[in-house]
Amino acid sequence: MRRAALAAVALAALGAAAAAWAQSAGGDARRPGSAFMSRETQAMQRDDKANPGMLSVLEGEELWKAPAGPAGRSCASCHGADAASMDGVAARHPAFDPARGEAIDLAGRIAQCREESQGAPAPRREGRELLALTTFVAHRSRGARVSTGEDARLAPTIEAGRRLWQARLGQLNLSCAQCHDDNAGMKLGASTIPEAHPTGYPIYRLEWQDIGSLQRRIRGCLTGVRAEPFAYGAPEYVALEAFLMDRARGMEMETPGVRP
Amino acid sequence: MSRALVSVPPRARRGEVVEIRAMVQHEMETGFRPLPQGGFVPRLILRRFECDYDGATVFAADLHPAISANPYIAFRLRATRSGELVFRWIDDRGAVREERAAIEVA
Numbered sequence: 001m002r003r004a005a006l007a008a009v010a011l012a013a014l015g016a017a018a019a020a021w022a023q024s025a026g027g028d029a030r031r032p033g034s035a036f037m038s039r040e041t042q043a044m045q046r047d048d049k050a051n052p053g054m055l056s057v058l059e060g061e062e063l064w065k066a067p068a069g070p071a072g073r074s075c076a077s078c079h080g081a082d083a084a085s086m087d088g089v090a091a092r093h094p095a096f097d098p099a100r101g102e103a104i105d106l107a108g109r110i111a112q113c114r115e116e117s118q119g120a121p122a123p124r125r126e127g128r129e130l131l132a133l134t135t136f137v138a139h140r141s142r143g144a145r146v147s148t149g150e151d152a153r154l155a156p157t158i159e160a161g162r163r164l165w166q167a168r169l170g171q172l173n174l175s176c177a178q179c180h181d182d183n184a185g186m187k188l189g190a191s192t193i194p195e196a197h198p199t200g201y202p203i204y205r206l207e208w209q210d211i212g213s214l215q216r217r218i219r220g221c222l223t224g225v226r227a228e229p230f231a232y233g234a235p236e237y238v239a240l241e242a243f244l245m246d247r248a249r250g251m252e253m254e255t256p257g258v259r260p
Numbered sequence: 261m262s263r264a265l266v267s268v269p270p271r272a273r274r275g276e277v278v279e280i281r282a283m284v285q286h287e288m289e290t291g292f293r294p295l296p297q298g299g300f301v302p303r304l305i306l307r308r309f310e311c312d313y314d315g316a317t318v319f320a321a322d323l324h325p326a327i328s329a330n331p332y333i334a335f336r337l338r339a340t341r342s343g344e345l346v347f348r349w350i351d352d353r354g355a356v357r358e359e360r361a362a363i364e365v366a
Contacts, residue, residue: 048265049265049266049267049281049283050281050283050332052283052329052330052332054265055262055263055265055283055285055330058263058265059263059285062263206328209287209288209328209329209330210329
């Protein structure tokens with residue numbers, strides 16, 4: 001009994017020492033979802049000719065250049081054919097939209113441009129067109145450091161996201177934090193619980209056989225705890241995303257990520 | 261039109277064995293997915309993949325419903341002469357998707 005208690009104290013001390021070391025060495029203990037994957041899936045994500053998410057990047061690039069709406073304007077006609085104006089944009093979304101006085105995620109921002117700047121029909125959330133455009137734009141942030149959260153106007157949204165993150169949800173009565181903060185790296189069935197950094201989104205998920213958004217991924221976790229998922233585009237997702245991006249501040253964007 | 265990503269080294273030495281890779285966007289609808297109102301989503305898969313090198317077919321494969329969406333195929337090729345590689349995917353309805361890439365052999 002005493003020995004077990006002593007061992008636990010020793011382990012805790014070791015854990016604290018390791019954490020202190022990581023910090024003193026300037027190391028970042030946070031790990032993106034890709035760090036939890038098999039080598040094969042990591043290799044697939046790294047290789048642009050094997051990463052199926054790149055097919056969506058190509059599709060988005062075609063849409064970027066294609067005229068849409070009554071005036072026949074393309075995204076390229078306002079933002080440039082090479083899309084260099086989109087560099088780093090995903091790394092600072094969700095962003096504060098002064099016109100509406102609230103936070104908006106990248107897909108929401110693109111949908112807004114499609115409707116208001118191009119006068120085209122509003123693209124459907126999780127529809128092919130919006131996913132491809134979002135993947136194309138977010139790919140331009142690959143390697144950029146997440147900076148959402150530097151804008152003080154987002155503070156209330158991030159706070160709302162934090163409350164959701166910590167709230168117990170569903171029939172299983174579990175919070176996001178209980179899995180992703182307290183048990184990251186542990187197994188849930190066959191899957192490893194990642195830290196839930198949103199740095200690779202939209203991702204190509206092998207289980208889905210398709211590209212999908214962070215909202216779709218979070219819906220999976222919500223139904224996993226037997227909670228009623230929020231509707232696509234709901235402000236709860238934007239709040240959760242803003243919180244997660246703030247939590248991942250300084251990490252590198254990896255879009256398009258591949259996940260098992 | 262769907263998108264394709266092929267990977268062919270632009271240059272090779274004569275006799276060198278090089279890796280060729282090809283991925284194409286396709287849902288590979290198996291025909292086994294039930295619809296809410298009964299019945300199944302009709303099958304629509306890529307049935308065949310072929311690769312021609314300088315006019316002759318050097319690799320071909322029959323694809324089946326158990327193959328994933330956006331199929332990825334890799335194989336090795338002995339580079340013998342400069343020429344064009346033509347990749348061809350044919351679906352259940354006979355529609356053909358082609359992609360081309362050149363290889364220079366010295």
